[in-house]
Amino acid sequence: MRYPPLVEQHFERPCNAGPLAGPGQVLRGEAGSPAEGAHVLIEARIEAGRVGEIAFRAWGCPWTIAACSLATTRLRGGEAAALGRLDPAALAGELGLPAERLGRLLILQDALRNCLADWDTTQPTRVGQAD
Amino acid sequence: MTIYLDHAAATPVDRAVAAAMCEALTDPQLQANPAATHAAGEAARGRVEQARAEVAALIGAAAGEIVWTSGATESNNLALIGAARLRAGRGRHLVTAASEHASVLAACDELERQGFAVTRLPTDPMGIVEPAVVAAALRPDTTLVSLMQVNNETGVVQDIAAIGTLCRERGVLLHVDAAQAAGREAIDVRALQVDLLSLSAHKMYGPKGIGALFISRETVRRVEPVLVGGGQERGLRPGTVATHQVIGMGVAARLAAGRRVEDCARLVPLREALWAGVSRLPGVFLNGHPQRRACHILNVSVAGIEGESLLHALRELAVSSGAACAAESAEPSAVLRLLGRSPELAQGAIRFSLGRVTTAVEVARAVEVFVTGVERLRRLAPPA
Numbered sequence: 001m002r003y004p005p006l007v008e009q010h011f012e013r014p015c016n017a018g019p020l021a022g023p024g025q026v027l028r029g030e031a032g033s034p035a036e037g038a039h040v041l042i043e044a045r046i047e048a049g050r051v052g053e054i055a056f057r058a059w060g061c062p063w064t065i066a067a068c069s070l071a072t073t074r075l076r077g078g079e080a081a082a083l084g085r086l087d088p089a090a091l092a093g094e095l096g097l098p099a100e101r102l103g104r105l106l107i108l109q110d111a112l113r114n115c116l117a118d119w120d121t122t123q124p125t126r127v128g129q130a131d
Numbered sequence: 132m133t134i135y136l137d138h139a140a141a142t143p144v145d146r147a148v149a150a151a152m153c154e155a156l157t158d159p160q161l162q163a164n165p166a167a168t169h170a171a172g173e174a175a176r177g178r179v180e181q182a183r184a185e186v187a188a189l190i191g192a193a194a195g196e197i198v199w200t201s202g203a204t205e206s207n208n209l210a211l212i213g214a215a216r217l218r219a220g221r222g223r224h225l226v227t228a229a230s231e232h233a234s235v236l237a238a239c240d241e242l243e244r245q246g247f248a249v250t251r252l253p254t255d256p257m258g259i260v261e262p263a264v265v266a267a268a269l270r271p272d273t274t275l276v277s278l279m280q281v282n283n284e285t286g287v288v289q290d291i292a293a294i295g296t297l298c299r300e301r302g303v304l305l306h307v308d309a310a311q312a313a314g315r316e317a318i319d320v321r322a323l324q325v326d327l328l329s330l331s332a333h334k335m336y337g338p339k340g341i342g343a344l345f346i347s348r349e350t351v352r353r354v355e356p357v358l359v360g361g362g363q364e365r366g367l368r369p370g371t372v373a374t375h376q377v378i379g380m381g382v383a384a385r386l387a388a389g390r391r392v393e394d395c396a397r398l399v400p401l402r403e404a405l406w407a408g409v410s411r412l413p414g415v416f417l418n419g420h421p422q423r424r425a426c427h428i429l430n431v432s433v434a435g436i437e438g439e440s441l442l443h444a445l446r447e448l449a450v451s452s453g454a455a456c457a458a459e460s461a462e463p464s465a466v467l468r469l470l471g472r473s474p475e476l477a478q479g480a481i482r483f484s485l486g487r488v489t490t491a492v493e494v495a496r497a498v499e500v501f502v503t504g505v506e507r508l509r510r511l512a513p514p515a
Contacts, residue, residue: 001443011443017511030513034437034475041513057513061439065511 004096010066020055029115032107040111064104083116138486145336155375182381189384191319202342203310204234206329211238213354222272257420258287280312285419286428295324314387337383341376395426408498432476444504451482
């Protein structure tokens with residue numbers, strides 16, 4: 001099967017792949033399973049309300065791996081709340097993802113939201129959020 | 132440069148085959164319709180009949196028992212539908228295996244829609260359909276058993292001789308899809324007691340688009356045609372015979388008969404070297420019986436990896452995936468599920484199939500690509 005150049009690039013040399021190492025609290029968000037076609041684990045370290053570090057691990061097709069790589073690249077350095085605002089349709093358009101594979105991006109979206117939820121549970125109030 | 136390890140899907144056309152086909156396409160003496168009664172037609176017909184004899188010789192048949200088709204898919208359709216319909220008055224039950232090629236299973240589906248009953252036998256965890264299981268499935272109204280000699284996914288070889296004996300004892304016809312067996316396994320339709328047998332040229336270094344069906348003149352004599360039209364091939368397969376195609380298949384059959392033992396003696400050590408190399412990694416499992424398999428196929432399941440990514444990581448190799456992953460709704464290989472493989476292992480499978488052009492250097496490189504690709508994707512995967 002042939003993939004668009006952007007997918008090839010991120011499949012061959014994925015960014016932010018692997019476990020997140022180093023000191024400090026690591027937030028985790030996981031979604032999917034092999035039975036669902038993809039399994040994604042997101043790890044992030046939030047610093048002053050922003051995504052200081054982010055990494056992914058994925059079991060899935062090349063589209064899934066490329067989507068994880070591209071999405072985490074975009075999220076790194078941004079505000080933490082953006083973890084919950086991934087737009088699967090926009091990412092699908094950017095990657096040239098076939099419509100029947102959109103479910104893979106929903107799994108990535110769930111993993112990112114679960115990561116954000118993990119952070120929320122550790123914060124009395126979200127940084128930047130009014131009391 | 133891609134390393135071609137997909138000979139179970141299609142073999143490269145042998146140069147001698149291509150040369151014979153080119154000659155047939157350019158020789159002014161061979162351009163007539165081989166059904167024509169004039170001298171030019173007779174010339175073409177002579178070459179067609181020579182090719183028929185060459186294909187017959189490959190399987191121990193008589194030339195008059197060979198009917199040209201477009202390939203094993205059409206042969207399987209003609210054998211199952213044609214024989215079942217002609218014998219509908221005697222019985223309307225067929226036996227096959229759930230691990231058969233789609234063209235057999237789809238023909239069975241069609242017969243069921245026409246009121247026939249079909250028993251689809253499971254395999255054991257090694258991919259074997261035991262003769263005793265076949266015997267137990269036979270009913271008084273069974274008219275036909277259809278089983279492949281060599282499984283196209285796993286390479287597992289069935290005991291056709293034993294199944295042939297029991298079918299003959301019970302007066303049931305035996306059809307064998309031998310598309311993968313031709314040129315790899317010994318085929319003698321008399322010794323195996325086979326009544327119908329399907330072949331494809333492109334699995335044995337011949338051209339695509341041509342195949343043959345053996346129809347025993349002793350036990351079957353004729354089947355009901357599936358296509359209607361002219362009276363070619365004794366009315367069993369109407370349509371102008373493609374002279375250059377059948378000449379190509381004839382040469383391919385002659386070469387297959389002459390080279391089978393030598394080819395297999397060379398391929399078995401290469402296949403074993405491939406297995407030894409890929410199985411150095413943990414979580415790599417052989418699919419199918421470790422001994423009872425054809426010389427050219429190695430099918431492995433890889434734990435912890437998604438099949439489509441595995442196939443893409445191995446794109447330097449032309450191999451097939453056990454994963455039917457082109458569509459969201461696609462299921463993992465039914466053949467591997469029959470072996471008891473989990474959905475995860477069934478979708479993470481790779482079929483390597485070797486051929487005459489495969490070298491030891493290519494096998495060594497294939498191992499290197501496989502090990503590198505699997506290790507990289509496993510590092511990417513989350514803990515199970």
